Amino acid sequence: MRITELLTPARVACGAEAGSKKRVLERLGALAVADIPDLTPTEAFDSLVARERLGTTALGNGVALPHGRLAGARHATGALLTLAQGIDFDAPDGRPVDLLFALLVPAAHTEEHLDVLAGLARMFSDARVCAALRGCTSGAGLLAAVADWDARWATA
Numbered sequence: 001m002r003i004t005e006l007l008t009p010a011r012v013a014c015g016a017e018a019g020s021k022k023r024v025l026e027r028l029g030a031l032a033v034a035d036i037p038d039l040t041p042t043e044a045f046d047s048l049v050a051r052e053r054l055g056t057t058a059l060g061n062g063v064a065l066p067h068g069r070l071a072g073a074r075h076a077t078g079a080l081l082t083l084a085q086g087i088d089f090d091a092p093d094g095r096p097v098d099l100l101f102a103l104l105v106p107a108a109h110t111e112e113h114l115d116v117l118a119g120l121a122r123m124f125s126d127a128r129v130c131a132a133l134r135g136c137t138s139g140a141g142l143l144a145a146v147a148d149w150d151a152r153w154a155t156a
Helices: 021-032 041-054 110-124 127-135 139-155
Strands: 012-016 058-060 067-070 077-087 097-106
Touching: 012 021, 012 139, 021 041, 021 077, 021 097, 041 067, 041 097, 077 127, 077 139, 097 110, 097 127, 110 127, 110 139, 127 139
Parallel strands: 012 077, 067 097
Antiparallel strands: 077 097
């Protein structure tokens, strides 16, 4: 699955303000279901928080991949958020997190969940992608940077 298939213009935000991990998870939950009428921001937030309680989803280098499962979801959905200022996310390297991608999948889609997380980890381990995302000033720029990654990965 291409990362761009998980996103829409309504599910990205650039340069957001978030003072805490809880606030950023609330924002990501709302973004992830922004244009999915049968899912609520509260359901999405609760799923992200439940997973985060098991251990941090921060990867290091300022990146976190909060994720969870939603019983009412019909397909995987994502939200991409960049922060104006990094926040403490209990990252293994201690660095503040400023790039976040939330992934929500249907409860029974275990293999898809793991496959998409692996693809996201590959994307966010590419320093050029992270630099491009951090340099974006709009949601359209974020979507373009992800589409560029998808195009390069598909031909690699």
